[in-house]
Amino acid sequence: MLKFLESYNEKVKKNVLENAPKNAKYTSNDVQKEILHILATKVRNSIREEIGDVKFCIIVDEARDESKKEQIAIVLRFVTLDSFVKERFFDLVHVTDTCATTLKKELISVLSHYNLQVENIRGQGYDGASNMLGEWNGLQVLFLKDSPQAYYVHCFAHRLQLALVEASREVLQIHEFFTHLNSIVTIVSASSKRHDQLQEAQTIENANLVAQNELETGKSVNQISTLQRVGDTRWSSHFNSICSLVKMFTATNIVLNNIIQDGTTYAQRGEAYGVSKILLSFEFIFTLHLMKEIMGITNVLCQALQQQSQDILNAMHIVSTSKLLLQQLRDGRWCNFLANVKDFCEKHEIEVPNMSAQYVFERGRSRQPIVTVEHHYRIDVFLATIDS
Structure with missing residues (x-):
């Protein structure tokens, strides 16, 4: 990033890379994290301005990173004033556990920090885990108590x-x-x-x-x-x-x-x-x-x-x-x-059984009917799988 900035910004080239002390090149982990935090805050403020006072939906998923820390990813979905539907990745928050009350507490903390009212939530999108969709203590129920219009949708493709x-x-x-x-x-x-x-x-x-x-x-x-x-x-x-x-x-x-x-x-x-x-x-x-x-x-x-x-x-x-x-x-x-x-099978020299011969079931499966090989593959596998 510094080399990229140097290529078109003379101030960075002279004051940071050439004339700055060797211990002041702003490449330590702490400084890098601070810079990234500033950038992230600016992006979130920009998203907040884009949302304005309109109603919005929250889409949340949980994941564990390489250090085994539980995190939740937060995405906001809303309709702009010029009638475009937009989804914006908003934040990634570390949580101590993934029970519904903890997730709700962290979500409300993020939303309230940016003055996003829970009452304005009009939709919730989570996966099918019990802590998310549970009809008594799931996250979706906890938010419905605060905002009855915040309908819950379990992704149709995921359910399928x-x-x-x-x-x-x-x-x-x-x-x-x-x-x-x-x-x-x-x-x-x-x-x-x-x-x-x-x-x-x-x-x-x-x-x-x-x-x-x-x-x-x-x-x-x-x-x-x-x-x-x-x-x-x-x-x-x-x-x-x-x-x-x-x-x-x-x-x-x-x-x-x-x-x-x-x-x-x-x-x-x-x-x-x-x-x-x-x-x-x-x-x-x-x-x-x-x-x-x-x-x-x-x-x-x-x-x-x-x-x-x-x-x-x-x-x-x-x-x-x-x-x-x-x-x-x-x-x-x-x-x-x-x-x-x-x-x-013929192309790859794999032996094809005689379809008219009696099918031999594996040992231990007692009282199996006497059927042909074709009957087994057609009824017990082909039709059974499609029917299921």
């Missing part, structure tokens, strides 16, 4: 994502699949060396596919990426993780084989060997493609609900369309879906 994760994991095979997926991504992305191996393998694979005319070429096409991690509060992260694994399946398998052969410890080699067997199993490939199909449909709805401006009628229409597409997948696309899974 939590519901989708919960529903999908009701099916045991899907729950197990996401556990395995997380293990694969973690092992392959554990170090810079493995990341470099993954990208190198992907580059070679892309070159081979282009040579065989199986991959399009052009600007911004076939960019080298990496495997994506999943997060339960972001359903789209599940979709991105699965798409990245499908795209980089061969490269991922190569990296796992490298670890099996060259891993520095027996634990690394054994772990890679275990997930490699799972990666090359028909059940994993089947579930991988099933969740890619389902999440490809629900991801459109997730993205729509995260738009800054959303028409509620349009959102309801997208919900109906998503349910219709899932119903169509359930009723009439089993044969095409299974054919795609088999094609993927």
Whole structure:
């Protein structure tokens, strides 16, 4: 920052960087924090002037920083005099704990310091944690007592994502699949060396596919990426993780084989060997493609609900369309879906079981009906997952 100021401000160059004593360059931690505090105060005062006397909404989320301190981020949403809706990040406040009364006390302290009246709050936006939405002692209830017009909204996209994760994991095979997926991504992305191996393998694979005319070429096409991690509060992260694994399946398998052969410890080699067997199993490939199909449909709805401006009628229409597409997948696309899974397995030399043979359940699961392999995958996994 000092070098930048020096480039166009002669006073800074002469008085601070050239002629000032060596111990007065204003680069100590205390001075830096003081400067940042002054800047932050100026920004908050500017936001306060922008709000004026209009009604406003508060959006709050809690987080823990690297030093394990609990903090709350405060965002103010309001309509300007020229009818523009604006959201402004206002403050980041350290709290001793995250119970509702403490959060309310800190919020009121910040608002009152800038003369923002609690009575002018017309909306509250939090996540779905019990200390936030609790109907008896939650933060939203405490503010409603002071301002009955401060309606509470739990982010629709966040609620949808939590519901989708919960529903999908009701099916045991899907729950197990996401556990395995997380293990694969973690092992392959554990170090810079493995990341470099993954990208190198992907580059070679892309070159081979282009040579065989199986991959399009052009600007911004076939960019080298990496495997994506999943997060339960972001359903789209599940979709991105699965798409990245499908795209980089061969490269991922190569990296796992490298670890099996060259891993520095027996634990690394054994772990890679275990997930490699799972990666090359028909059940994993089947579930991988099933969740890619389902999440490809629900991801459109997730993205729509995260738009800054959303028409509620349009959102309801997208919900109906998503349910219709899932119903169509359930009723009439089993044969095409299974054919795609088999094609993927044949391409990657993965053994496809005889669909007419009897399915053998795992040991310990007694009194299971005698069913075929196709019946198991179609009824117990495909239909059960979509229905859930």
